[in-house]
Amino acid sequence: DIQMTQSPSTLSAFVGDRVTITCRASQSISGWLAWYQQKPGKAPKSLIYKSSNLESGVPSRFSGSGSGTEFTLTISSLQPDDFATYYCQQYSRYSITFGRGTKLEIK
Amino acid sequence: EVQLVESGGGLVQPGGSLRLSCAASGFTFSTYWMHWVRQDAGKGLVWVSRIDSDGSGTVYADSVKGRFTISRDNAKNTLYLQMNSLRAEDTAVYFCTREKYDISGATRSFDYWGPGTLVTVSS
Numbered sequence: 001d002i003q004m005t006q007s008p009s010t011l012s013a014f015v016g017d018r019v020t021i022t023c024r025a026s027q028s029i030s031g032w033l034a035w036y037q038q039k040p041g042k043a044p045k046s047l048i049y050k051s052s053n054l055e056s057g058v059p060s061r062f063s064g065s066g067s068g069t070e071f072t073l074t075i076s077s078l079q080p081d082d083f084a085t086y087y088c089q090q091y092s093r094y095s096i097t098f099g100r101g102t103k104l105e106i107k
Numbered sequence: 108e109v110q111l112v113e114s115g116g117g118l119v120q121p122g123g124s125l126r127l128s129c130a131a132s133g134f135t136f137s138t139y140w141m142h143w144v145r146q147d148a149g150k151g152l153v154w155v156s157r158i159d160s161d162g163s164g165t166v167y168a169d170s171v172k173g174r175f176t177i178s179r180d181n182a183k184n185t186l187y188l189q190m191n192s193l194r195a196e197d198t199a200v201y202f203c204t205r206e207k208y209d210i211s212g213a214t215r216s217f218d219y220w221g222p223g224t225l226v227t228v229s230s
Contacts, residue, residue, distance in 0.1 A: 001169075034216035036152075043202055043220035044152065050214050087152055091215035094166055096142070096154035 002026050006088055006099030012107040013078055021073045021102045023066075023088035033071045034089045035064055037082075038101075044087065048073065080106075109133040109219045111203050116224030123193050123228070129186040129203030129221055137161070137181035140206040142217065143188050145199035145226075155201070156188065171197075193228045200225050 003026040013019050023033065031051040036044035046055045048064035051071060061076040075082055083106050088099040115127040129141070143155040156177040157166045165177050176189040186203050200223040207218035 032215040034214075036217075043222055044217075045220075046207070046216060046218050049207060049209075049216035049218075053209070053214075055218065089152075089216065096157070098152040098154070100151045 001095045002029060002090055002092055002097055004088055004090055004097050004099040006102055008102060009100065010103045010105065012105045014107050015078050015080055017078045019075050019078060019104065021086055021088075021104075023071045023073070023099050025069045025071075025090055028068045029090045029092060031067045032091050033064070033066065034091075035062075035073045036087045036089065037084045038087065039084045047086075078104075109205070111205065111219055111221035113201060113203050113221045113224035116201065116226045118227045118229065119193055120230050121194060121228055124189070124191045125193065125226060127188040127190065127201055127203075127224060127226070129188075131184045131186065131203075131205075134205075136179075136184040139208070140213075141179065141186045142204050142206060143177060143186075144202045144204055144217075144220075145197075146202070146223070147199045153199075157206075158186070190226070193226075195228050198226060198228045 005024045007022050033051045035048040038044045047058050047062050052064045063074050065072050083104050086102045110132045112130045119125050138160050140159050142157045145155050146152050158177045162179050174192045178187045202223045203221045204217040205219045207214045207216050
């Protein structure tokens with residue numbers, strides 16, 4: 001199975017900060033990488049698909065980039081509603097794996 | 108509005124069985140691949156199984172292969188997960204989720220998720 005290594009596991013930041021979360025795949029996944037936001041007790045919410053495509057309705061302060069084995073999720077100016085846990089996800093033909101998550105906390 | 112609503116979770120003893128259902132509405136269910144994803148308490152997301160649009164193709168995570176069966180009834184717009192020989196490590200919230208398509212085809216991601224149903228395996 002393809003392993004997804006997400007970093008950092010926890011990130012503390014201020015409202016208004018620019019933050020970046022990284023996800024590395026154990027082998028190339030081309031651009032088949034998605035990002036999700038999850039709040040406690042809720043289902044994940046899709047943010048980004050195919051590495052850099054913004055899901056409909058997601059604010060433009062969210063952006064994704066990368067290909068091959070290294071990918072990033074950037075939030076350009078943190079808002080109070082953005083404090084949550086973020087997961088990356090890859091989907092190869094017979095295997096789907098998620099990163100272990102990055103918990104974004106208010107500093 | 109797209110909606111996915113899981114049901115069927117509960118407390119079951121080790122070795123027992125449970126069938127989860129996911130009622131879909133607001134989209135043409137029969138044209139989408141569907142998945143089950145689970146999440147242990149306080150932990151990350153783990154993909155469980157996938158079924159293609161007409162039910163003819165299924166794939167499972169190694170951890171559930173041979174014990175779980177995914178199926179669907181397109182006439183009832185419902186996805187199922189039959190779980191047998193349950194173990195303590197199967198305890199989790201189970202989400203059903205829809206695979207996203209855009210104008211270029213499959214995106215290999217999930218665009219809609221249900222709220223989840225809790226399965227607890229314990230004696």
